[in-house]
Amino acid sequence: QKEVEQDPGPLSVPEGAIVSLNCTYSNSAFQYFMWYRQYSRKGPELLMYTYSSGNKEDGRFTAQVDKSSKYISLFIRDSQPSDSATYLCAIAGAGNMLTFGGGTRLMVKP
Amino acid sequence: DAGVTQSPTHLIKTRGQQVTLRCSPKSGHDTVSWYQQALGQGPQFIFQYYEEEERQRGNFPDRFSGHQFPNYSSELNVNALLLGDSALYLCASSRGLAGDTGELFFGEGSRLTVL
Numbered sequence: 763q764k765e766v767e768q769d770p771g772p773l774s775v776p777e778g779a780i781v782s783l784n785c786t787y788s789n790s791a792f793q794y795f796m797w798y799r800q801y802s803r804k805g806p807e808l809l810m811y812t813y814s815s816g817n818k819e820d821g822r823f824t825a826q827v828d829k830s831s832k833y834i835s836l837f838i839r840d841s842q843p844s845d846s847a848t849y850l851c852a853i854a855g856a857g858n859m860l861t862f863g864g865g866t867r868l869m870v871k872p
Numbered sequence: 873d874a875g876v877t878q879s880p881t882h883l884i885k886t887r888g889q890q891v892t893l894r895c896s897p898k899s900g901h902d903t904v905s906w907y908q909q910a911l912g913q914g915p916q917f918i919f920q921y922y923e924e925e926e927r928q929r930g931n932f933p934d935r936f937s938g939h940q941f942p943n944y945s946s947e948l949n950v951n952a953l954l955l956g957d958s959a960l961y962l963c964a965s966s967r968g969l970a971g972d973t974g975e976l977f978f979g980e981g982s983r984l985t986v987l
Contacts, residue, residue, distance in 0.1 A: 770912070798978075805876070805962055805978035806915065850914050858905070858966050858976060859928050862914030 763788055768851055768863030777872050781838040785851035785863045788832065794854035795827050797836045800865065801847045810836070811854075841870045874899060876979035878963050884985045885953050893948045893982045897965030903927075904946040905976065906938060907962040915962055921946050922968070950984075958986045 768785045775781055783797075793814055798806035810825040812818045818825045826835040834851050848865040855861065877896045885891050897904050903922045907915035917930035921940035940946045944965075950957055960983050964976040 766914075768914070803980075805980045807978065808975060811975065852914075857920060857928055858903070859917050859920060859930075860905075860907075860915070860976065861917070864912075864914045 764864075765789060765861045766851060766853060766863040768866055770864055770866060772867040772869055774869045774871060775841055777841060777843060777870055779841050779870070781836075781841050781845070781868060781870075783836040783838075783849050783851075783866050783868070785834040786832055787834065787853055787861075789853070790829065790832060792853040792855065795825070795834050796852040796854065796860070797823075797825055797834075798850040798852060798862075799847045800850060806850055809849075838868075841868075843870050843872050846870050876963055876965050876977050878961075878979035878982050880982055881980070882983045882985075884987060886987050887953055887955060889953050889986075890949065890951045891953060891984060893950075893961050893963075893984075894945065895948070895963030895965075895979060896945045897963075898977045901965035901967050901977070902944050903966045903968060904940060904944065905964045905966070906946070906948045907964065907978075908932070909960040909962055909981070911959070918948070953986045955986050958984060960984075 796811040797809040800806040815829045822839045824837040850865045851863045852860040905920040906918040909915040919929040924940045935951045960981040962981045963979045
């Protein structure tokens with residue numbers, strides 16, 4: 763079993779839709795959970811990070827962590843074509859060593 | 873403010889050759905990590921350098937080695953290249969080792985093709 767599992771997609775939605783991206787993880791010791799966005803042929807960029815369980819909101823993006831079920835979610839409201847990218851969830855181990863999921867490719871169609 | 877810069881952006885090598893990739897961290901950052909991203913997969917941690925020493929290492933063979941210089945820049949060396957080493961190699965920088973916030977800043981990567 764991989765430490766972080768993520769549905770690879772692709773996920774195709776119309777512009778304006780609410781997008782839900784999800785990951786599961788296996789090691790309950792992790793405390794920091796991140797979402798990175800990666801455009802084609804670019805490096806990942808940090809979207810959001812959350813500590814322990816709970817929600818964190820930043821504009822159209824909401825990150826949610828449920829430690830009891832080891833489930834990480836990212837919601838995107840009013841999705842835009844510019845949101846089309848691969849979304850990577852990650853968990854941070856000691857010293858900022860990140861373990862990534864495989865990424866979900868999102869396509870937002872105008 | 874320059875972000876993380878990597879060179880070269882693309883390179884092609886043949887099996888058995890050696891390659892060196894370079895990274896300059898974001899201004900103010902002193903810790904450099906290297907990740908390998910195969911096509912269609914998430915990045916995998918190779919190793920991390922801080923104060924010119926390797927601090928953590930992922931599950932990669934000794935063919936993968938690195939170095940950090942006094943100006944915090946870093947190199948990744950891969951010897952005896954295999955076809956499976958074809959990937960995007962990402963450098964990420966952060967400030968210090970304290971904390972596990974995942975606030976890493978990535979470069980755009982060096983795409984290595986091994987023929």
